[in-house]
Amino acid sequence: MTKRPYVVDEMITAKAIAARIEALAGEIKREFADTDKLVVVGLLRGSFVFIADLVRELDLPVEVDFLEASSYGDTMESSREVRILKDLRSGIEGRDVLVVEDIVDTGHTLSHVIHLLSSRHPRRLKSIALLDKPSRREVDFRSDWIGFEIPDEFVVGYGIDFAQRNRNLPFIGKVRFTDSSD
Numbered sequence: 367m368t369k370r371p372y373v374v375d376e377m378i379t380a381k382a383i384a385a386r387i388e389a390l391a392g393e394i395k396r397e398f399a400d401t402d403k404l405v406v407v408g409l410l411r412g413s414f415v416f417i418a419d420l421v422r423e424l425d426l427p428v429e430v431d432f433l434e435a436s437s438y439g440d441t442m443e444s445s446r447e448v449r450i451l452k453d454l455r456s457g458i459e460g461r462d463v464l465v466v467e468d469i470v471d472t473g474h475t476l477s478h479v480i481h482l483l484s485s486r487h488p489r490r491l492k493s494i495a496l497l498d499k500p501s502r503r504e505v506d507f508r509s510d511w512i513g514f515e516i517p518d519e520f521v522v523g524y525g526i527d528f529a530q531r532n533r534n535l536p537f538i539g540k541v542r543f544t545d546s547s548d
């Protein structure tokens with residue numbers, strides 16, 4: 367658990383996030399225009415704000431489900447071991463599925479989840495990540511839709527945490543440690 371004091375510098379405003387979500391929703395609606403039901407799967411915990419705003423822009427027949435995966439705990443480094451803490455409540459065989467993630471960093475989490483869900487034989491399986499850090503990627507993975515590409519900064523806000531703090535910030539901000547002892 368971090369004890370070092372830090373501040374959060376705003377990086378992406380709530381207004382910019384909302385505008386980007388509106389544009390992405392249009393692309394998703396075109397992709398799934400023929401669906402009789404789209405299962406939108408949020409990856410807890412970090413995606414809870416993004417999925418709430420995204421699904422309200424999707425005038426499609428939507429079912430919402432959640433899967434909890436964790437690989438960072440209260441640190442800034444991926445354990446590279448993705449633990450599934452909570453699985454979906456419904457089956458997805460033959461279903462149209464959109465996995466919603468807050469951020470793709472090393473890529474271990476979302477690539478593991480996509481591999482797991484594809485083994486359940488959905489009709490169509492796509493993913494969207496609000497943020498993507500391509501410079502940090504450790505596995506060959508890219509989401510089907512990306513909100514914003516960002517540099518190698520540790521970010522919080524809009525559902526994203528550092529040691530379970532700052533998920534409730536309305537914007538995306540980057541963490542900056544303030545003590546001179548480091």
Ligand SMILES: O=P(O)(O)OC[C@H]1O[C@H](OP(=O)(O)OP(=O)(O)O)[C@H](O)[C@@H]1O
Binds near residue numbers: 413470
């Ligand atoms: O691409 P990666 O390097 O795997 O990192 C991305 C993942 O790390 C964070 O989740 P975390 O494990 O912190 O759990 P949380 O969603 O509950 O915050 C984030 O929400 C992504 O799921």
Ligand SMILES: [Mg+2]
Binds near residue numbers: 412
């Ligand atoms: Mg997460």
